[in-house]
Amino acid sequence: MPKELKLKSHDLLVGPGRAPARAMLKAVGFTDEDLSKPIVGVANTWIEVMPCNFHLRRLSERVKAGIRAAGGTPIEYNTIAVSDGISMGTEGMKASLISREVIADSVELVARGHMFDAVVALSGCDKTIPGTVMGLARLNLPSVMLYGGSIMPGQFQGHDVTIQDVFEAVGKHACGAMTNAELKDLEDHACPGPGACGGQFTANTMAIAFEFLGMSAMGRNGVPAMDQHKDDVAFESGKMVMELIRKDLRPKQIITRKSLENAIAAVATTGGSTNAVLHLLAVAREMGVKLTIDDFDKLNRKVPLLADLKPGGRFTASDLFAAGGTTLVAKRLLDAGILHPNQPTVSGRTIGEEAAGAKETPGQQVLRPLSNPIKPTGGLVILKGNLAPEGCVVKVAGHSIMKFQGPAKVFEREEDAFASVKAGKIKAGDVVVIRYEGPSGGPGMREMLGVTAAIVGAGLGDSVALLTDGRFSGATHGLMAGHVAPEAIKGGPIGAVKNGDTITFDIAKRRLDVALTDKEIKARLKKVKHPKPRYTTGVMGKYARHVSSASEGAVTS
DSSP, X not given: OOTTOOXXXXXXXXXXXXXXXXXXXXXXXXXXXHHTSOEEEEEEOOOTTOHHHHTHHXXXXXXXXXXXXXXXXXXXXXXXXXOHHHHTTSGGGHHHHXXXXXXXXXXXXXXXXXXXXXXXXXXXXXXXXXXXXXHHHHHTSXXXXXXOOBOOOEEETTEXXXXXXXXXXXXXXXXXXXXXXXXXXXXXXXXXXXXXXXXXXXXXXXXXXXXXXXXXXXXXXXXXXXXXTHHHXXXXXXXXXXXXXXXXXXXXXXXXXXXXXXXXXXXXXXXXXXXXXXXXXHHHHHHTOOOOXXXXXXXXXXXXXXXXXXXXXXXXXXXXXXXTHHHHHHHHHHHTTOSOTTOBOTTSSBHXXXXXXXXXXXXXXXXXXXXXXXXXXXXXEEEEETTEEEEEEEXXXXXXXXEEEEEEEEESSHHHHHHHXXXXXXXXXXXXXXXXXXXXXXXXOOBOHHHHHHHHHTTOTXXXXXXXXXXXXTTOOSSEEEEEESOGGGTOGGGGOOTTOEEEEXXXXXXXXXXXXXXXXXXXXXXXXXXXXXXXXXXXXXXXXXXXXXXXXXXXX
16 A cells, blocks of 8 residues: 555554554454554445345455455454345334434444444345445445345246245235245245345345445446355455555545436436435435435436336346346436436446446347337336325336326224235225324334235235335335325324325326315314324334434434
8 A cells, every 4th residue: 555645544553552452453363464454344234134135244255355455454344234025014124224224323333433444335135235325425434335136036837036926925815816835835936045135126226326326336236146256246346445545535526416316317217116215315415415305306207217127027136137237227328318427436437437338138128228218207206295295205117007096095004004905905996095104103114015015916006006104115016105204293294184085196297185175184183193102212212203204314313
């Protein structure tokens, strides 16, 4: 390393007064030579509870080898992680979004406390991806985020399946369209090994978003978890962070308004998860970049939907990788004049330079040409109206419904709505309303995949709409409005809705309304009796007291 380079770790490790610190590090195997080099934290989100992160110990060893090969000393540390897919539909799901803040806090605290010179963060499941990047943004050290990669599709009755199919099978089973044996067979084969959920669900959405943001090297996140090249990518990431130290390239130079717009465009063109709105708003806040929920809709209107990916399409993340990967997505947006090409990335090249190197597999059908988009505009829209004054998010990839009107079926929590779907009490034409599931009211803003998948599985995906102050899994499809804000516990109009009220979704006009006057809504809200908080102490109680509106990213302050 250049001798003139001032390293933060020198304040921790250099000089006679730092002998106690060196003594303790030598106790775990570090040498004087090790401690004279740049110290690079390897923030690992490995956990044994889910396939998404299960293989990250293997990858972390390769990252560390890359750091050593490039002249640095790696020090691995861990964060927490919560599985959305496993906890889905239970009280445990309330922990998922909260875990994003804890992950960010832990990435930040360990690096600050030990004065690391740089950080490589390894992510896998949904909240570990934005959580690690939020932590890196706060630290503003030379840093790279590497996603562990997607699971491969499973095989069931001769075709590819993902975890989405299992959730939807629950609805099919409940209405008698699938036998016990078929459900068990699907359960046994849907997830064949390590890696995050295989469609353009939240994990893969955020993985591509952060490549376009510049915090992950273009094309590397898209390498599937168990692909033989993933270890090479991890080794390369370790070497890459050492080059970032030499160049003194930091998140503040990478995460800008323009790079955030690149990330939003990537989400829109690939039909990505509604959760991207929450997470990109949160990252922007950490970086001090002005970004609002309305910006997502403005960009979505300019970006064509090109990727035919699950949950609304036919293909999985591994299919996109085989077709040409995220670099090909970047090339499409570059050719469309949408991509901001001069934004720097952790590879040392601009995103435009990365896009120029795209290679398209002949005959691929995953990513459409610009001349033949799936839809002329992107996969996410923001609705406002008298039910969502601060906005809500609707994913329009995978369906063509532009207007829907029906009577409200109101539920105070997810479990009650799920039971009603299973019992066949939700009928075609209904609008399901699930409230008190917001960031503060839940707390934790549970995803509703259990309910939405059951609706689809029951054959009601095109004839029932749903709205909630909670959120959705990236595997959700159909006419579903999430993140309705303000949430019910904060006095939002969603709290005034009663069974039978007429609710209208108007995608073209970007409206979500209930057939009530403002005066009627105010009168009803005055009479609302909110449920008692489910948690008043511990991390859940603390989060409920401090979390912001979903329209601001559901961040804590």
